[in-house]
Structure formats: structure tokens, C-alpha cells
Amino acid sequence: MSELTRSRTLNNAVTDENASRSVGRAKTIAGASLGAQRKALGEVRNWQTQSQDDAKIETTSTQEVRSQRDWELEGPSRKKRQIYMSDDESESDDESQGSGASTSSTKRPRLEEGPAHRALQSWRDLDRDEKDDVCMVYEYTDDIFDHLYQREKQTTPTYNYLTATDSPQYLRPSLRAILIDWLVEVHQKFQLLPETLYLAINVMDRFMSMRKVSMAKLQLLAVSSLLIAAKFEEVNLPKLSQYAYITDGACSSQDIKDAEMYVLTTLKFNIGWPNPLNFLRRISKADNYDVQARSVAKFFLEYAMCCPKFVDIIPSRVSAMAMFCARQSLDKDDKWDSTFEHYSGGVDPLNEPEFQDLCRDLIKEISKPTTQLKALEAKYSSKQMGSVFEPAKIWCDLMVASKFEDLF
Helix, strand or coil, X not given: XXXXXXXXXXXXXXXXXXXHHHHHHHHHHXXXXXXXXXXXXXXXXXXXXXXXXXXXXXXXXHHHHHHHHHXXXXXXXXXXXXXXXXXXXXXXXXXXXXXXXXXXXXXXXXXXXXXXXXXXXXXXXXHHHHCCCHHHCHHHHHHHHHHHHHHHHHCCCCCCCCCCCCCCCCCCHHXXXXXXXXXXXXXXXXXXXXXXXXXXXXXXXXXXCCCCCCHHHHHHHHHHHHHHHHHHHCCCCCCHHHHHHHCCCCCCHHHHHHHHHHHHHHCCCCCCCCCHHHHHHHHHHHCCCCHHHHHHHHHHHHHHHHCHHHCCCCHHHXXXXXXXXXXXXXXXXXXXXXXXXXXXXXXXXXHCHHHHHHHHHHHXXXXXXXXXXXXXXXXXXXXXXXXXXXXXXXXXXXXXXXXXXXXX
């Protein structure tokens, strides 16, 4: 081999060795860099990694998976199913849990499906028919109305300031009737929801049972109460200038705003009053949502809300009273059974003398009113409201003339 050939071969070998060394150094540097980068990421992320030597295969039994799923699915709907167990099931669960506290101290009236369970209840569970309708929130129905039954006691006037003549807040019923009649007209003019009118009356009554209001401020209180109720119930509100305009210059926009803040402060912003229409719709479920009965019941309900004798009566009782009188006036064949009693919040007209007295007072007030409610009478004499006033008044007159024979 010539000298030139050996030189070229040596140069190629050196070049290949240098290249391989360069590649090795590059891999080493890259590996170190990558390892450092992975270490940094491992410090940042919120889980720990295991090496292949330390990694172990973990097995989980079927029972552990089931218990884990039960824990993950724990929530209101699951708790609800636990609450609605029968007494025997509840006692067995309590024994199995040892000395642990139960999930609920209140036994729910609703029973689970099954012939044995259905035989224990005398009322029909109409909510169960709507359990597939997500809008009806079947699993929470009883809890919702239990809450409303508690709230109505906290947000209803504690006494009737219209009959307590020795009270500092005493107001003549005729003055309140004028305010209510004007509110009914304004409510119709603004085309507001029925719930808005009832809440406005409640806000006004609660305030007047706590503060003495001069005659010059009565209209301001009424329009401010309607504004508060509209903000709470309505989607599309009348403008503040419209409230001021409807008073015919008696109240300015600033006056209404100041009165609104004063009323809310006095009530401690507690205006979440359970509306009587909610209870009326609840009772109407037991009546198979009879349109005629509910239309007449709405008249009795609104008249009772406007009447001075029922200021301190909780709305669930007023709704039950309205539905009972409406059904009696229409001569409904099916009587007020245990299903009506359940969906009215436990009202039993045949065995409650106090409830019977309330019904008699309402009928006598419609037959021979102590205060004039012309706007309300005109409202329910219109075709839009079913022209229910005249038939209802005739029936009330007959009841008074017969001394309430066959009413209960």
C-alpha cells in the first residue's frame, strides 16, 4: 500500500472516531438536559412518578370499586333516597352504622314503591307520576315545601294591625282597602304577574305592622312595595318614572327610591315570602289541575289577600281555604280526602274548627263586605278572568242565608 493510501485510510478512521465521539457527547449532553428538564417538570406537577423498579401493580376488589363509586356519587339525590326509606330500613341502617349520627332526623312521609309500602299510606303520591319530568324535581319536592312551610311563618305579619286598636301601628281597614284597590288597578295597568301583587301586599302589611305610617305616606308605601315586588318577581320591569307617573305627581322618582331603601332596611331585606299561588298550585294537583276550580279559587285567594281579616294568616292556609270554598261552590263530587289533606299541608276542614271559622269569615266578607274592593270585583267580573265574581257571590249569599248548611 502506498503512503498516500495509508494516509487517506488513517484520516478516514480518525474522522469516523471523532464523529462517533461527537455523537456520543451530544447524546450525553442531550440526555443530561432532558433529564434535568424532566426533573424540573416532575417538581412542578402535582403528582408523583414512580420508576420501573418501584412501580407495583395494584389490584382493587369489586367491593372496593363499588364503595368508591358510592362515595363519588354521594350527593343530594343519593341522600334523598336514603331519607325516603321506610322506618324498618332506617332502623336497620342505624344499627349497622353503630353510634353514628343519622343523615336526617326528620322522617319523610313519602314511601318507596311496593304493595306493602303503598298499603301504609292513605293518600296518593301524585308527585311520583311526574318523577320522569326533570322540571318537577321529584326527589326534592317534599324538602322544598317543608322549607316553604317554615318560611311562611317567618315572613307573615305576627299580628293583625288592622284589628289591634290598641297597637301603635293601628290603621283603619278602610284606608288599607283604598290602598289595595289602587294597587289592583296599577297592577293591571302594568300587566304584572299575580305573584307580584301578592308579594306587594305582603311587603306593605309587614312594614305597616312594624312602623306607623302617616296618611300622607300611604300611597308612597304602596307604590314602593309594588316596585320591590316587581323587582323580585318580574323579568321585564316598568321604569321608575312610570311608577312616579302613576301616582299623579304625589310621589317623585327620588321619593320612591328613598322609600324603597327604607322599607327594605326595615324588613332586613327579607322578602322571600312563599307566595300563596305556589301552595294553590300544589293543592290543585290533588284536583287533577281542574281549570274551573282553580279559576274560582284564585278569586277567593285574592279576595282573602285583600280582606283586612286575614292579614296575619299564613299563605298555605289561605290557599287551602280558597280551594276548599271554590270546590264547594262548584259542587265537586269528590270530597276533601287524605290526598287533599296531604297536598294542602295537613288541612282537614271537617275536623278543624279554626279553619272552618276562617272559611265562614271569607264567605261572609264576600257576601256582605266590610270594606269596598271595587277594582277587585271588576277584575273578576271580566271575561279575561272567567267572570267568576257573580257566581261566587251568589253562592256566598246562599251560604250566609242558609247559615252555612252543608258547607262542611
